Amino acid sequence: MASKKYPPPRPAVVAAVQLQAAGRLAEAEQALIAALREDQADFYALHQLGLICCDRKNFADAVLLLATAVERRPDSPEALCNLALALRGLDRLDEAVAACDAALALAPDHAAAHHNRGNALLDLDRPAEAAAAHERAVALDPTNAESLYGLGNALRELHRFDAAMACYETALTLAPGRADIRFNVALLNLLTGRLSEGFAGYAHRLEKPEFAELRGRFAAPAWAGEPVDGRTVLLHPEQGAGDVIQFVRYAPLLAARGARVICAVTAPLKPLIDSLAGPSIEVTVWDRTAPPAHDLHCPYLSLPHGFGTTLDTVPAAVPYLAAAPARVAAMADRIAAAVAAARSATPVAEGDGPADARRLRVGLVWAGNPAFANDRHRSIPLATLAPLLALSGIGFVSLQKDLREGDEALLQQYRVAQLGPDLADFAATAAAIECLDLVIAVDTAVAHLAGALGKPVWILLPFSPDWRWLTGRADSPWYPTARLFRQPALGDRGSVATALCAALAEVREKTRADASSI
Structure with missing residues (x-):
C-alpha cells in the first residue's frame, strides 16, 4: 500500500x-x-x-x-x-x-x-x-x-x-x-x-549550566592545589550536606599548610562544623550573595583533587567531627525517655524483656529527601526492614526526621523510639549518634555524619551506588567504621534486609556474651 x-x-x-x-x-x-x-x-x-x-x-x-x-x-x-x-x-x-x-x-x-x-x-x-x-x-x-x-x-x-x-x-x-x-x-x-583521574575530571561538573551562577560568584581564583601559606581559602558548599560532612575533613589539612581557612556551611550544619573551629579555621553560615573576603575559593567537592587524593591517600582519620558533651548528655536522657515510652506503648515480646543482659541501641535512617533525583533507588520502605525490627534484644531509635505513609504505625508496632522531632540540626543528630552503639542508614547525610564521628555505621546501598562507595567491597576508604550492605541486583532490597538481620543478630549475641563475662 x-x-x-x-x-x-x-x-x-x-x-x-x-x-x-x-x-x-x-x-x-x-x-x-x-x-x-x-x-x-x-x-x-x-x-x-x-x-x-x-x-x-x-x-x-x-x-x-x-x-x-x-x-x-x-x-x-x-x-x-x-x-x-x-x-x-x-x-x-x-x-x-x-x-x-x-x-x-x-x-x-x-x-x-x-x-x-x-x-x-x-x-x-x-x-x-x-x-x-x-x-x-x-x-x-x-x-x-x-x-x-x-x-x-x-x-x-x-x-x-x-x-x-x-x-x-x-x-x-x-x-x-x-x-x-x-x-x-x-x-x-x-x-x-x-580517584586521581576521577577527581580531575569531576571539575567538569562546574561547566554544566546549573553551575553558571556559582561560577560567576567569585572574583578570586579557585584553589587547585597550589601553595596556600599565608592565604585565606574559602570553602563553600555546592550540593548536599553529606558532601560537606565528607569533605570538610580537608580543612585542617589546608590549615596545616599555612592557610587561614573559612568553612562556609548552611545554617543547620554550622553548630556541628563549629567543632573544627580554631586559630586557623573559621566557620560561618554560607551567604551566596556576599562571600567573606578570601584569596582563593574551593567547593568542598574539589578538595580531593587539590590534594591529589588516591585510594591510598584518602585522609581517613576519624573522628574528625565531634558532638558537644553537654548536648550528648542531654540527648542520652532524651533517648532513654523515648525508648521507655516506646516500650511501654506496646506489650513487650517474649524474650525481649528486662532479663536481656544488654540491649543494643541502634539508630535507623531508611529514607532520604524524596525530591532527590535517585531517591527511588536510595530509600528503602520501612516495611522492608520489618524482619530487622522484629529482632529481640535491640532498642531501635529512629533518626528519621520525615516519616512516609505507614511509617508511624510500623514504628509503634515494633516499639521504635522516635527522635526525629528532636533533631533540629546536625549537632543534635551528632549528639544522638554518640549515644548509640550502631547506626544503620541509607546513603544520606546521617551515614556520613556517623562515619565522621567514628561511630559504627552500616550503610545500605542500591545496586548502582553513588561513586563515593566504589564497587565490590564491604568497607569504605573514607570511613573506617563503615560497613556497606549492597543490593546484589537492581531493586533487591530483600537480600539487604536478610543480610542485615544476620549481621545484627551476630552483633547482639557477641554483645550479650561480652556482658555476661564481666
Whole structure:
C-alpha cells in the first residue's frame, strides 16, 4: 500500500524552520504561532513548535503540540519519536516507550526512536532492554555521540564498566565539547577507584549550566592545589550536606599548610562544623550573595583533587567531627525517655524483656529527601526492614526526621523510639549518634555524619551506588567504621534486609556474651 501523500510545508513555516535552525528560537516561535493562527491543524507548525518547547523543557506544552501533530499524521515516525521525548520529560515513561514502539512499527530503522526508547527504558529501571535499544541506535548511526552516551549509561547500570567507558570515550571523540559526557567519565572513574583521574575530571561538573551562577560568584581564583601559606581559602558548599560532612575533613589539612581557612556551611550544619573551629579555621553560615573576603575559593567537592587524593591517600582519620558533651548528655536522657515510652506503648515480646543482659541501641535512617533525583533507588520502605525490627534484644531509635505513609504505625508496632522531632540540626543528630552503639542508614547525610564521628555505621546501598562507595567491597576508604550492605541486583532490597538481620543478630549475641563475662 502506497504511503499517503501530504502537501509540502507552507513558505511561512519553512522560513520559521530556517530561523529555528539558526538558533533564533524566539523569532521562530512567533512565526510558528502565527502560522498556527492561520491553520490550527498545520502539521509542520505543530511539530516544530513542539520541538522548541522540548528545547526549553516546557514538556507539558510540547506533549500537547506533538500529540496534536500525531493526530494529524499518525504515520509520521518523526512526530511519534519526538512525542516520546516530550513524554519522557514529564516522566510519562510507559507512554514514551509506546510512542517509540509506534514509530518503530512504521520505520524499524529509525535510529532516534531506538535512542529515545533506550532512554525511557533506562528511566524505567530496565537497563538490559535499554542497552539493546541503544545498541541498535548506534548500529544504525555509529557517529551519533548521543546514542553512544546513552549506551554507556545503560552499560554502567549493568555494571559493564569497561564497555561503558569505551562508549563514553568514543562519544567524546565525536563531541569533545560535551561537558556532561566528560562528567560521566569522571563519575565512572571515581566509582571504579581511579580517584586521581576521577577527581580531575569531576571539575567538569562546574561547566554544566546549573553551575553558571556559582561560577560567576567569585572574583578570586579557585584553589587547585597550589601553595596556600599565608592565604585565606574559602570553602563553600555546592550540593548536599553529606558532601560537606565528607569533605570538610580537608580543612585542617589546608590549615596545616599555612592557610587561614573559612568553612562556609548552611545554617543547620554550622553548630556541628563549629567543632573544627580554631586559630586557623573559621566557620560561618554560607551567604551566596556576599562571600567573606578570601584569596582563593574551593567547593568542598574539589578538595580531593587539590590534594591529589588516591585510594591510598584518602585522609581517613576519624573522628574528625565531634558532638558537644553537654548536648550528648542531654540527648542520652532524651533517648532513654523515648525508648521507655516506646516500650511501654506496646506489650513487650517474649524474650525481649528486662532479663536481656544488654540491649543494643541502634539508630535507623531508611529514607532520604524524596525530591532527590535517585531517591527511588536510595530509600528503602520501612516495611522492608520489618524482619530487622522484629529482632529481640535491640532498642531501635529512629533518626528519621520525615516519616512516609505507614511509617508511624510500623514504628509503634515494633516499639521504635522516635527522635526525629528532636533533631533540629546536625549537632543534635551528632549528639544522638554518640549515644548509640550502631547506626544503620541509607546513603544520606546521617551515614556520613556517623562515619565522621567514628561511630559504627552500616550503610545500605542500591545496586548502582553513588561513586563515593566504589564497587565490590564491604568497607569504605573514607570511613573506617563503615560497613556497606549492597543490593546484589537492581531493586533487591530483600537480600539487604536478610543480610542485615544476620549481621545484627551476630552483633547482639557477641554483645550479650561480652556482658555476661564481666
